[in-house]
Amino acid sequence: MGYLELRDLEKSFGGVLALDGLNLDLAAGELVSLLGPSGCGKTTALRIVAGFETPDRGRVVVDGKDMTRVPANRRDMGMVFQAYSLFPNMTALGNIQFGLRMREVGATDRRRRADELLELVGLSPHAAKYPHQLSGGQQQRVALARALAIRPKILLLDEPLSALDAKVRVSLRDEIRRIQGELGITTLFVTHDQEEALALSDRVGVMSEGRIEQLDTPARVYREPATPFVAQFVGVTNALHGLADGDGVLIDGHRLPARGAAGHPRGSAIRLIVRPEEIGLSPVENGGPVSPGALTGTIVTQSFLGAFMRLTVRLGGDDGQLLRVDVPSLEAERHSPGSKVAVDLAARPPIVVAA
Amino acid sequence: MTAPTPDALAPSAPSAPPVASGVAGRARAPRGSRRRTVWRWLLLLAFAVFFLVPLLAMLEFSTRGAGGRTFDAWRAIVKDPDLVSAITISLELAVLTAVGMLLLLVPVATWVHLRLPRVRRLIEFICLLPLTIPAIVLVVGVAPIYAWVTYFFGESSLTLTFVYVILVLPYAYRAIDNGLGAIDLRTLAEAARSLGAGWASVLARVVVPNIRGALVSASFLSVALVLGEFTLASLLNFNNLQVTINLLGKRDSAVSVAVSLASLVFAFVLLLALSYVGRRRASSGVTEEG
Numbered sequence: 001m002g003y004l005e006l007r008d009l010e011k012s013f014g015g016v017l018a019l020d021g022l023n024l025d026l027a028a029g030e031l032v033s034l035l036g037p038s039g040c041g042k043t044t045a046l047r048i049v050a051g052f053e054t055p056d057r058g059r060v061v062v063d064g065k066d067m068t069r070v071p072a073n074r075r076d077m078g079m080v081f082q083a084y085s086l087f088p089n090m091t092a093l094g095n096i097q098f099g100l101r102m103r104e105v106g107a108t109d110r111r112r113r114a115d116e117l118l119e120l121v122g123l124s125p126h127a128a129k130y131p132h133q134l135s136g137g138q139q140q141r142v143a144l145a146r147a148l149a150i151r152p153k154i155l156l157l158d159e160p161l162s163a164l165d166a167k168v169r170v171s172l173r174d175e176i177r178r179i180q181g182e183l184g185i186t187t188l189f190v191t192h193d194q195e196e197a198l199a200l201s202d203r204v205g206v207m208s209e210g211r212i213e214q215l216d217t218p219a220r221v222y223r224e225p226a227t228p229f230v231a232q233f234v235g236v237t238n239a240l241h242g243l244a245d246g247d248g249v250l251i252d253g254h255r256l257p258a259r260g261a262a263g264h265p266r267g268s269a270i271r272l273i274v275r276p277e278e279i280g281l282s283p284v285e286n287g288g289p290v291s292p293g294a295l296t297g298t299i300v301t302q303s304f305l306g307a308f309m310r311l312t313v314r315l316g317g318d319d320g321q322l323l324r325v326d327v328p329s330l331e332a333e334r335h336s337p338g339s340k341v342a343v344d345l346a347a348r349p350p351i352v353v354a355a
Numbered sequence: 356m357t358a359p360t361p362d363a364l365a366p367s368a369p370s371a372p373p374v375a376s377g378v379a380g381r382a383r384a385p386r387g388s389r390r391r392t393v394w395r396w397l398l399l400l401a402f403a404v405f406f407l408v409p410l411l412a413m414l415e416f417s418t419r420g421a422g423g424r425t426f427d428a429w430r431a432i433v434k435d436p437d438l439v440s441a442i443t444i445s446l447e448l449a450v451l452t453a454v455g456m457l458l459l460l461v462p463v464a465t466w467v468h469l470r471l472p473r474v475r476r477l478i479e480f481i482c483l484l485p486l487t488i489p490a491i492v493l494v495v496g497v498a499p500i501y502a503w504v505t506y507f508f509g510e511s512s513l514t515l516t517f518v519y520v521i522l523v524l525p526y527a528y529r530a531i532d533n534g535l536g537a538i539d540l541r542t543l544a545e546a547a548r549s550l551g552a553g554w555a556s557v558l559a560r561v562v563v564p565n566i567r568g569a570l571v572s573a574s575f576l577s578v579a580l581v582l583g584e585f586t587l588a589s590l591l592n593f594n595n596l597q598v599t600i601n602l603l604g605k606r607d608s609a610v611s612v613a614v615s616l617a618s619l620v621f622a623f624v625l626l627l628a629l630s631y632v633g634r635r636r637a638s639s640g641v642t643e644e645g
Contacts, residue, residue: 098550
């Protein structure tokens with residue numbers, strides 16, 4: 001039993017199903033991200049937890065107490081929004097004190113708590129500034145401090161970094177993780193940015209069409225996607241077509257080892273999920289020998305991406321399948337468009353999913 | 356940003372080198388700009404004459420005396436008990452109407468923005484109705500209701516507040532609706548709710564302070580409208596400033612004109628204040644975006 005439990009949540013908007021029996025448990029102090037494309041229902045789930053939407057079916061339970069019908073202002077949940085949500089008529093200090101004022105906390109305690117939080121988010125010198133005098137990153141820091149000031153049971157983050165530029169986003173992301181770790185507050189984070197979700201979370205729930213497709217640690221979601229959707233949504237993925245062959249697969253007449261192949265009938269069409277960085281490439285010198293089991297291909301394009309080079313390799317002949325392969329930039333000098341390469345998929349056997 | 360002049364948009368002659376064309380364009384622009392400035396001043400002057408001449412004529416008439424200029428008519432404004440009473444009633448009506456309008460419209464408009472955006476057009480249409488219904492028709496409809504109003508609230512002219520709140524709806528609703536549209540109301544309200552604010556606190560501490568300019572605009576418009584209202588008060592047999600001025604006009608035209616001028620100037624000052632508030636709001640909006 002989790003600290004926050006979402007049980008069989010269903011919600012429709014005008015006949016469109018936004019949540020289709022969503023179940024999720026968060027342990028106390030855990031940070032879980034809901035990751036998915038626009039319209040997958042992640043924000044609806046968060047808004048139901050916050051009390052801004054009422055589910056058609058299902059329950060929201062916090063610390064054993066059913067909160068499904070409790071109004072938003074009595075849930076004790078802090079929320080940071082995607083849009084800048086500071087009250088324009090109040091200073092940073094006033095914004096942070098707002099929730100405490102609503103709880104009728106005395107002026108001295110209010111001020112002390114607000115000062116603590118301003119220090120926590122590194123904005124003590126900006127206490128007297130109004131929102132329009134703060135940068136986007138500073139505004140979101142104040143919003144985070146404001147949400148934490150009330151010592152909420154749950155912290156809800158609704159894509160709080162999406163309006164910020166890349167550099168500020170990374171720094172605030174690290175700051176959120178640090179603060180969440182320091183305070184040990186149970187946090188539900190909603191994002192469509194997989195890098196954010198993977199970097200921040202204890203666990204990631206990948207959502208599609210109102211359901212969680214996989215809920216697991218970031219490493220397992222990335223390395224062992226449970227469904228074709230997760231495999232394709234998280235990270236850069238190659239999906240090769242092949243045929244199941246016992247505990248392996250057949251691609252272009254070559255038999256390769258693969259994880260999960262045994263569950264598919266021999267000869268059935270399957271898809272093989274393989275990450276670009278898990279593929280080995282070696283040049284084939286003048287039609288020289290290729291190691292047994294390795295596929296051969298021709299480099300079609302190459303793109304320099306800083307630390308690594310992304311190569312596109314066409315397997316087999318002219319109508320072969322295309323494969324993206326990442327190689328360290330320093331090693332990429334061995335390859336150039338048009339050159340023949342041996343493609344080794346055995347280092348980390350790919351995952352088989354239904355076609 | 357000034358729109359480009361037709362000259363500037365016209366293609367240059369094929370034989371003319373581009374540089375020459377550019378120079379010609381630059382030379383023409385200040386002349387066009389000067390011409391526009393002159394026209395602006397001429398128009399301003401024409402409007403000033405149009406509005407000021409009658410006001411000056413009123414001032415001249417109200418200060419006309421047997422042996423030269425006199426301010427007797429102006430002094431009489433504060434000496435005539437009927438007039439003082441009418442001014443007091445009209446000011447009270449203006450304040451009550453503004454307060455009533457705010458109490459009615461702010462929660463309704465906020466609720467419509469937050470919860471019922473689909474009925475926004477319908478509410479706007481209902482609020483615009485008083486503008487399209489002639490005053491005499493309005494009186495015919497309202498008179499039977501006023502029989503009950505006077506039964507419950509007495510025969511005080513202050514009961515006109517009810518019908519005046521309806522009368523100011525078209526102007527006030529539009530101002531408040533624009534104010535609400537200019538802020539991210541949903542996010543602000545949800546942020547306040549998540550921090551523990553009830554709906555009353557959301558309205559009082561978040562909505563009202565952030566649409567203050569719109570509320571001031573709506574209030575000023577209501578006050579200006581109420582101070583100039585004659586038809587409804589007269590047809591419903593109530594006494595207000597305009598009704599008293601009308602009666603006074605039959606008895607002492609100089610005092611009547613002096614009061615009219617004073618109320619016009621008062622409304623004018625109110626509208627100036629309104630435009631100042633609007634400009635200040637616009638400039639603060641720019642700062643926020645920056």
